[in-house]
Amino acid sequence: MxxxxxxxxxxxxxxxxxxxxxxxxxxxxxxxxxxxxxxxxxxxxxxxxxxxxxxxxxxxxxxxxxxxxxxxxxxxxxxxxxxxxxxxxxxxxxxxxxxxxxxxxxxxxxxxxxxxxxxxxxxxxxxxxxxxxxxxxxxxxxxxxxxxxxxxxxxxxxxxxxxxxxxxxxxxxxxxxxxxxxxxxxxxxxxxxxxxxxxxxxxxxxxxxxxxxxxxxxxxxxxxxxxxxxxxxxxxxxxxxxxxxxxxxxxxxxxxxxxxxxxxxxxxxxxxxxxxxxxxxxxxxxxxxxxxxSVYIYNSPRSTIRATYGIAFSTGSTAASAFGKFQAGTRLGCSNCDSFTSEERDFILGVQNRAMQGTNALAAVISDIVIQGKRRSLLQQTIADLTITYTFDSSANADPEGAVRRLSNDVLKDSTNGLADVDLKTTEDLTPGGASSIRVGLGLLMALVMSLVLTL
Incomplete structure (x- = not known):
């Protein structure tokens, strides 16, 4: 009551x-x-x-x-x-x-x-x-x-x-x-x-x-x-x-x-x-x-999209410590492997929530991060590949992969916590029975083009 x-x-x-x-x-x-x-x-x-x-x-x-x-x-x-x-x-x-x-x-x-x-x-x-x-x-x-x-x-x-x-x-x-x-x-x-x-x-x-x-x-x-x-x-x-x-x-x-x-x-x-x-x-x-x-529950079919982003974050920032722990195996909610501080936890949840809300996904979860190293021209920044796995209701969203690709990279940035740059590299449809093609983002496409030009 x-x-x-x-x-x-x-x-x-x-x-x-x-x-x-x-x-x-x-x-x-x-x-x-x-x-x-x-x-x-x-x-x-x-x-x-x-x-x-x-x-x-x-x-x-x-x-x-x-x-x-x-x-x-x-x-x-x-x-x-x-x-x-x-x-x-x-x-x-x-x-x-x-x-x-x-x-x-x-x-x-x-x-x-x-x-x-x-x-x-x-x-x-x-x-x-x-x-x-x-x-x-x-x-x-x-x-x-x-x-x-x-x-x-x-x-x-x-x-x-x-x-x-x-x-x-x-x-x-x-x-x-x-x-x-x-x-x-x-x-x-x-x-x-x-x-x-x-x-x-x-x-x-x-x-x-x-x-x-x-x-x-x-x-x-x-x-x-x-x-x-x-x-x-x-x-x-x-x-x-x-x-x-x-x-x-x-x-x-x-x-x-x-x-x-x-x-x-x-x-x-x-x-x-x-x-x-x-x-x-x-x-x-x-x-x-x-x-x-009886009251019955009817769940619509789900779609799963995996997106990889090229990111850059400031050394010594909340983003740096959170992503460092994530790469080392720390996970949110894990009973024996969650060592995030409250600031790191809020940062991770913030990225996930903005990704979810910006695409109307049912869920958006950071599933992997691979730290590449320092930028040569900007040593105070670290570059990495960030993977976010999105879950969509297929009945409510006819083009879930398109929803991910239309998400502005700026939505995921968090300069306050050191996440300075975000650039979509690839998306992949992991839905069982769906098209499992990998699509290349504009940022990665431009990088490939520039690499090709430089080799000529």
Whole structure:
């Protein structure tokens, strides 16, 4: 409970001055039957005053396979383990991450639901249920704010987005992608979406409470909606989280959250109260019992890229002592071989973290260093080859080797600790079954050219 209070603290600051009572009659979605297969709202009256505790008489809301749930990471089931039979495959996202969505229309009210047009020529996400492969068409995205619906190990997040998809083979079968958000840097897409909505309001083309307001934006699914580093997800069988709570949803809740600022959270507060003054601004349903249901962990395939950098560092610096110990066998976290000082440890971690963040890798680890000696013209500097091994989620990054090669060498420099020069020499794809070619960096290429010139 303490962790849930901490996670909600930012949201409470965002709405501290707002006293809210009332209800919201907006609906998440339910079974579709129109020719365009759009989800239609059910004729149920409900509100969020008790966050769904009083919905048991509405539709299937009192059923045994309800959502949302608390995801306990110590109880996850690996569907690839022998003897595990779920009857549902993992999701193949296919072309969805690289798709661009157009014709965006938003509802300027509580859940900020928006619809869009999906390109007709893409390969849609697929899930095999039983023995039938279902193609799923994304229909809409909406938000649950100030408290996420799903929790992970009891911890709530300030925002959760739901991408609702419908089976082309069975209109009563839905799949939902759940994207959690934590407080941090501003989310560029949320800014783009809300700025476009405010422009429509300020120009008099719409007002709070308007529905299906056209916005002059496009959506890059990978950059704007999905987690940037990993498409690993928790999967389970559940329901819609609003009445009529139909138990027809294959849930996919991503393990890696996106970030948003506290100021962006306030936008949902404005949209809720300016559209319906008596609405309850926190639109999450309370956690439902699992009733014996398993939650599965689906890990995306990994790519491994090894990069070698030519580096130069100052004699007597933190970089010199850290790299000297590393070459001698010292390793971070090793129970009997970690002799780094706190300054050396912070330096090593800093290089690794900048490499990881600059490439959106899951991990970046210094795996080797070979000290070559002193520079002839600058004896106070030592030159060496530094190897960093990167791990990427292949589903989230279509060109991991390119991501490493595009990383600016300046990102890895740390002049304060003596790491003065960094120059990419080679990259190698070590992914099993992948192309194991070695690519030469610009710095090494120039050195080879100069060496060739001098021999002529």
């Amino acid at each position: 303490a962790s849930r209070r901490v996670c909600l603290l930012g949201a409470l600051f965002a709405v501290l001055s707002v006293a809210i009572e009332g209800h919201s009659a907006s609906s998440e979605a339910s079974v579709a039957s129109t020719a365009r297969r759009q989800l239609k709202a059910q004729p149920h009256e409900y509100n969020y005053i008790r966050h769904g505790a009083d919905w048991t008489g509405l539709g299937q809301c009192g059923g045994n396979a309800q959502s949302p749930i608390d995801i306990v990471t110590t109880e996850l089931v690996d569907p690839s383990e022998e003897g595990v039979e779920r009857g549902v495959s993992g999701a193949s996202f296919n072309d969805l991450p690289t798709a661009t969505l157009t014709d965006v229309k938003v509802n300027l009210e509580q859940d900020m639901k928006f619809s869009f047009a999906v390109p007709s020529d893409i390969s849609l996400p697929t899930i095999t249920i039983g023995e039938v492969e279902h193609k799923f068409t994304p229909l809409q995205v909406h938000f649950h704010h100030f408290a996420s619906e799903h929790t992970v190990d009891g911890m709530e997040y300030p925002l959760e987005a739901h991408v609702v998809m419908q089976s082309d083979q069975d209109e009563n079968q839905l799949a939902v992608l759940g994207i959690l958000y934590k407080y941090g840097e501003e989310d560029p897409f949320l800014k783009k979406l809300t700025d476009a909505a405010l422009t429509a309001i300020n120009q008099g083309d719409a007002s709070y409470g308007s529905k299906e307001v056209p916005l002059d934006v496009t959506i890059n699914v990978r950059e704007d909606l999905l987690p940037s580093k990993s498409l690993d997800y928790y999967g389970y069988d559940g329901s819609l989280t609003t009445p009529s709570c139909d138990e027809i949803v294959k849930w996919h809740v991503f393990t890696t959250p996106r970030t948003l600022s506290v100021e962006q959270e306030k936008v949902f507060n404005d949209a809720t109260l300016k559209a319906h003054a008596d609405a309850y601004t926190t639109n999450n349903r309370i956690i439902q019992p699992k009733n014996g249901r």
